[in-house]
Amino acid sequence: MTGFYIHVPFCVRKCVYCDFYSLETLNGPIPDRLKAQPPTQTEFLDALEREIAGLPTDFRPDTLFIGGGTPTELADADLQRLLDLVAPLMARGACVEWTCESNPGTLTAAKARMIKDAGAQRMSMGVQSFDAKNLEFLGRIHDANDVHVGFALLRDAGFTNINLDLIYGIPTSDPDKTRHDIEQVIALNPEHVSCYCLTFEEGTPLMDMKQRGYVREVDGELEREQYQLIRKALRATGYEQYEISNFARPGYACRHNQLYWGNGEYIGCGPSAHSHWRGRRYANVRSLRRYCRALLNGESPVAFEETLDPEAKARETLVMGLRRLEGVSREAFRAATGFDYRTLHGDEITQLCAIGMLEERDDVLRLSEDGLYVSNAVFAELV
Ligand code: SF4
Structure with missing residues (x-):
């Protein structure tokens, strides 16, 4: 998609x-x-x-x-x-x-x-x-x-x-x-x-x-x-x-x-719009005036871009995936990113499970009821 x-x-x-x-x-x-x-x-x-x-x-x-x-x-x-x-x-x-x-x-x-x-x-x-x-x-x-x-x-x-x-x-x-x-x-x-x-x-x-x-x-x-x-x-x-x-x-x-949330690819158009396309992340300039000037002069409106290395992308995929209540399947995550989430964040996951913010059952990691409520703090531990 x-x-x-x-x-x-x-x-x-x-x-x-x-x-x-x-x-x-x-x-x-x-x-x-x-x-x-x-x-x-x-x-x-x-x-x-x-x-x-x-x-x-x-x-x-x-x-x-x-x-x-x-x-x-x-x-x-x-x-x-x-x-x-x-x-x-x-x-x-x-x-x-x-x-x-x-x-x-x-x-x-x-x-x-x-x-x-x-x-x-x-x-x-x-x-x-x-x-x-x-x-x-x-x-x-x-x-x-x-x-x-x-x-x-x-x-x-x-x-x-x-x-x-x-x-x-x-x-x-x-x-x-x-x-x-x-x-x-x-x-x-x-x-x-x-x-x-x-x-x-x-x-x-x-x-x-x-x-x-x-x-x-x-x-x-x-x-x-x-x-x-x-x-x-x-x-x-x-x-x-x-x-x-x-x-x-x-x-x-x-x-x-x-x-x-699946860290899929998309292209955004318009001032400040973000894109994730062919492994590259980029964002247009956050100014309508500069956006118009660039395009009408035949220039690019992109103000920022980066290419994430595979490990950074995998970490991001984990955090985005945890937003979904169904959680992240360890096997599907490995197939999609080439990484085991326990290799990336073993200590943090163990700790977050121990304090009841994450749950791991049948090799699926998800936010707990309490974790749902403080999701941003949980994600901060995983980036
Ligand atoms: S200013 Fe209000 S209406 Fe406009 S995008 Fe923000 S929230 Fe929506």
């Missing part, structure tokens, strides 16, 4: 917690830092067209994920142009899954239909919460009603595979609000649900608020309570948890993301 990712670098307004690369298009006063006018959506698409035209001729993606940023922030004509750019490429491969992200605040019936008609089978919508205070705290541009309207638009357009994103661990939230959020999600009956704990990333307004003492991170026990509440509610209604943050109805696990 090979994946294709497109990064659309525009959002109406930045959410306070977000560290994905995107520029605010704002329907209001333009802040000083943006007054130098970033390239327009047309210039972005001109550059993207060049990047796509230069992709390897043997690149035949099986999955496509159009993300960002907010793809549905593009004007109708620009969105159609983007879809027309990627459709011929998807026709080269099997196209087993084509997902497009959407924001309830920018989704319209026309856009939903346009995306469906182009060939997408799956939509993802950023809900995050149904609580007005939570949405305001996060800086989201929509309210709970927009989510209900947006979800109906997607169903009306014919989408039978929809993911909804939720965030827990929000300082303005509590277990009751989390329970309400997950009940609302379940009532909509999407095929897939992703639930992430709010993280305070360097360089975001949220981190700035914390450093100035305006906001505090939610207590770890409370976060854990909210996570367990979500897991329990989803399990009770037939969703299977297949990854730390991801739940699906049987047969609806996201194939594109599974490709990442």
Whole structure:
């Protein structure tokens, strides 16, 4: 399986917690830092067209994920142009899954239909919460009603595979609000649900608020309570948890993301997009202006690249694979990487099993219930 990712670098307004690369298009006063006018959506698409035209001729993606940023922030004509750019490429491969992200605040019936008609089978919508205070705290541009309207638009357009994103661990939230959020999600009956704990990333307004003492991170026990509440509610209604943050109805696990967790190959286009292709990892420049300038001058937009040696790649494969609840089979890992995970990390694995963070049964290594909750700390021991 090979994946294709497109990064659309525009959002109406930045959410306070977000560290994905995107520029605010704002329907209001333009802040000083943006007054130098970033390239327009047309210039972005001109550059993207060049990047796509230069992709390897043997690149035949099986999955496509159009993300960002907010793809549905593009004007109708620009969105159609983007879809027309990627459709011929998807026709080269099997196209087993084509997902497009959407924001309830920018989704319209026309856009939903346009995306469906182009060939997408799956939509993802950023809900995050149904609580007005939570949405305001996060800086989201929509309210709970927009989510209900947006979800109906997607169903009306014919989408039978929809993911909804939720965030827990929000300082303005509590277990009751989390329970309400997950009940609302379940009532909509999407095929897939992703639930992430709010993280305070360097360089975001949220981190700035914390450093100035305006906001505090939610207590770890409370976060854990909210996570367990979500897991329990989803399990009770037939969703299977297949990854730390991801739940699906049987047969609806996201194939594109599974490709990442399997350390598979993919190519990303757009500013800041990452690729893993023919053993090389590389990333485009995190600036729309420089991305456009490079491509429109016939230069490469790549700002970083590395080739991992086989052992480093095997370590990475182990950590990525442990994100999946099914765990990592020792035999399959050896076949895929040429390494035994016990040779790479024998002491660490023994130690992590002894303190109950990992479990190894029948030669399959996986996160334990406790390990699921502190997965980043577990992974830090294994890289
Ligand atoms: S809409 Fe999504 S990509 Fe845009 S700022 Fe918010 S979280 Fe980030």
